Amino acid sequence: MASRPYESYTKKEREARLEHNPFSFLHIVNPGYKYKKEISGKQRFSLVKNRFLEFKEDEIFKTEEQAVFLLHQIHYRNGDIFSGFVGCCHAEDYNQNKIKRHEETLSKRVSLFTNYLKTVRFNTDPVLLTYPKQNALDEITAEVIQNRAEYEFTTTSRETHYVWIIKDLAQIEAIETAIAKISHLYIADGHHRISSSVMLSNEMALENDKHTGNEAYNFILSYLIPENQLKIREFNRLVKDLNGLSKEEFLIRLDEFFRIENRKQDYYKPTYKHHFSMYLDGEFYSLYLRKNHQIFQNALDELDAQILNNFILKPILGIADFKNNKRVTYAPAQKDMAYVKGKVDAKKYAVGFGMLPVQIQEVKQIADEGLSMPPKSTYIDPKLRSGICIHEF
Template sequence: MAKVVPFKAVKPTRAIVGLVAARPYDSYTIDERESRMDYNPYSFLHIVNPGYKYDKIITGDLRYKLVRNRYMEFKEDGVFKQETEPSFYVYKIVNRHGQVFSGIIAATSAEDYEKDVIKKHEDTIAKREEIFKSYLQTVGFNAEPVLLTYPDNDIIADIIKETQKGYAEFEFTMTYRDTHYLWKIDSANTITTIQREFEKMSTLYIADGHHRSASSYLLYKDEKAKNPNHSGKESYNYFMSYLIPESDLVIHEFSRLVKDLNGLTKEEFLIQLDAMYRIENRGIMPYHPSKQHHFSMYLDGEYYSLYLRKARYKFNTALDHLDAQLLYKTILAPILGIKDLRNDNRIEYVNGRHEIVTIKTSVDSGDFEVGFGMIPATVNQMKHIADEGLKMPPKSTYILPKLRSGITIYEF
């Protein structure tokens, strides 16, 4: 039974929301960040990068305190205003490729996270969890929702559809040509209906935001332990999420680029591959696989197709069927010697939307020796892996929609 509650969002005013909204901080290059802050005093980047004001890099607890100061200044200056009543928010994104994502921004339960009602499919790094937990405790807000997905539900879909017939509180287009819309749901009856529909669901799945949700859970545990009068209704019991139906979720793959052949010659490498794969040289014509357990490879100016010899590989769990795991177990680790996918600097990842061009360019330039492509994982694969309590390798999925910071803010 999933618990989803309305909350009093802090939001920019309609006139400047498009100036406030920002991509995640790390998705910008240094030049991009500085350019946006130079010319846009309302950008949320000013809050998360408070050192810009002093032309200085500031880290740790001091940065967190200054982030809190910048946030309070935005509120004092009227850039942000808080709702007077708890609400749900229907949020729609139409990206430049014409893909449409519609869902509900709400507060979701840290206890559900603890009890595995909210399921995970990716490993998190404990150090990053602790760092972000400390950040949340100091700044007192969360400005980017966790992306959750739920089974398609006709009643919720009808509510979203009817809500979108009304006047949008926000409608703005970003420089990436994605258009964003937001409507508020404050009707008590509609809120109750939405909550009851989610209560019927045994499971929600994290699509994107595993570290944010894990850190919010750690915050909940800390604050609960410190509070002798804990009631379960405090704001720290929840974290902000964007819930979209499974049919709206779009999953792209991440391709792999490897800097060397682990001391092997090209011929030695191909011979070792032959033990697990049927190999076909496709020449100079770009090639991308169309089936599960098939891979593309770009090596020495030529494309290859790799077809798994299934008799040589055992499928015991849902994770074994995932192509990113299969590539790791059959090529990256045993042949190329890449055991730590998170920290080995010999490997890099390219999201599948740019795969063919980026892999060819990166290998032809000499920066990398070989590149591998695959088809995307499916929503059902992601769910089955989570249901079995297993975790995907890092960079197994590139999931859309990608959310913006600063449109709705949840205060603890």
Template sequence: MAIIKPFQAIRPTTDKVAHVVSRSYQNYSRRELNAVLSYNPFSFLHIINPGYKYHKNVKGQERFQLVHNRYLEFLEDNVLTKDPQDSFYLYQVESAHFNCSGLFCAASVNDYRTNVIKKHETTLQRRESLFAKYLETVKFNAEPVLMTYEDNEEIARILAKERGRPPAYYFTTTDKVTHRLWTLSDKKTITSLQSAFANIDSLYIADGHHRSASSNLLAENSERHNPSHTGNEPYNFFMGYLIPDSQIRIFEFNRMVKGLNGLSKEEFLIKLDALYRIENQGDILYKPTKKHHFSMYLDGEFYSLYLRKKVYQFTDALSKLDTQILYKTVLEPILGIHDLRKDKRIQYGHGKHNAIKMKDAIDRGRFTVGFGLVPVSIQEIKAIADAGLVMPPKSTYIEPKLRSGLAIYEL
């Protein structure tokens, strides 16, 4: 039973929304970031890069406090305003290649603790603690946790009806993505959605494991220091964006490795031959097409690798995952990469032209060998989360990637 709550969002005013919302700041090049900060005074990037105002790089608690200050300035200047009543927010993203509709809501920290909200990635305690301290200081969520749920006819019917109304926001950003947002404040609609989600057994985190873990840590810390704790305080919830399984898009991360762990090319191929049927595909761009099938680029040539299933045993949902198979058969035992998060010999790539970029990086000598995979499916993600297992890092690149500053949840 999934609990969702409406909330009074802090949102950009209608005339400025297209100027306020931003991509995640990590997705901007340094030049692009400076251009936005220089020429767009309304960008949410000013809030999360507060040192720009003083031409200074700020870190740690000083940065957190300045983020809070910039946020207050945006409220004081009426760039951001608080909605007068609790609402859900239906948000649609549409481009030439992608379309999804989801719901901004307040998700329950208790659901996270009791595994109604399910995870498939591990989190780093250091990052959890740092972001919990950030939330405690800035006092808002601006980036929702992306979660999926099993397609549901009743939820789809309610949201389709709401999309028939004029949206509160309707704008297109410079990347040719069209954004629409509806406020759902009618009490009957809110109750209907809450009842429908009460019949959903599980929500699955698609993107935002550290954000949800940090929100849980913040709630634990806040409860300890609040003798009047009731369970209804804002810190007991975090902002989520919920979409049905069928509307999520999952892409693969390729793997690129420096060196062959002291092996010659021939020695490396012979070791691979024990676990894979290897076919040389020449210099023509080659990508895998099915599960347990990999592409490899080495010394100017592509290879197809077909897993020899008689020498690899499937024991659970994780053992069937291609990223885990590659790790257990090649990256760890042959190439000596034990820590996929920290080993500097391995890097990851994603994107429409990633196979070409991987080839180019290897041809330039930055890496020695690269591996291509097919994308993980939503069914695989759910099977691993249901089993309480954890996927290797960089197993999925998931869309939609949501804008910051479109809806803000105050803590």
């Protein structure tokens, strides 16, 4: 029943699941499939709500009789294990900056998703929140997993999920107490989801003359995970052209900011901050930001993705809109520099860049300074599935 995000499937994958699995959550998020028609806007939102209600009526979804936490553990095929508590955070904690963000959101996208939530009145994609390691929460996790999980399933990509339902009142109180002692939570993934949920909460509070702050619309479905468990990987960059420059002119422009070494066919991956890998015209290069340019005003300036933007993409390659410019493509870490090499060799792109992954302390420092990271600065695991747990409001 649980599914990946809708857009992560190819059209053929989606159609196969919709055709052969009547229980897939994709039937809810793609309600037009029943009528073999693409449906959008308010009509789609209403049909999503109808499909959801049908799943409840057929008892595919069952409501817990009391308030609970979930412990959701994910085992990846590479040996990584992620354990997090699923519950709800309060919109006011976001408004008061107790939940900190490190990315900008697109107002149009937030507004659209707010209208969606206002119609469907449920949320099934937890915001990924992280916190410094807490011994008390680790101890509760160790205690809970001694029992058999209520739910266990393995996906076609060989991730195994275990879900424990925490109903014991003493354990619930211990979790709440431990989380209450944490000064700040940080958004690891889900900036648009939490922004739209908070916008909805604020709107509904204004519309409710008897608003108390305890209504279900004030709470946001969240997955809380210790920061030492997060896996942060990089996005590589691919650029269509050299902005009218020849290869030699481009290298000369780079030389102003970077020490350049031609690695020929030697596969190069950076091992230090402010070092970059570049693949150009059949050869690898290492780029080291010159020390006289390592003068940083804040945590954002020191971020490698920002350095790439400030010293290469914007001034040399003429790319200023990093979110929407179609000349630049972002490839997640699993599409490594070998993938980048293949794309450049195939003449689909002129040049590719790689860098080190961002560290969690960099993310937190940028959030603490109230700054926003460039698009596609981090690829963060775990990736959560839709439909495992749902918060209605």
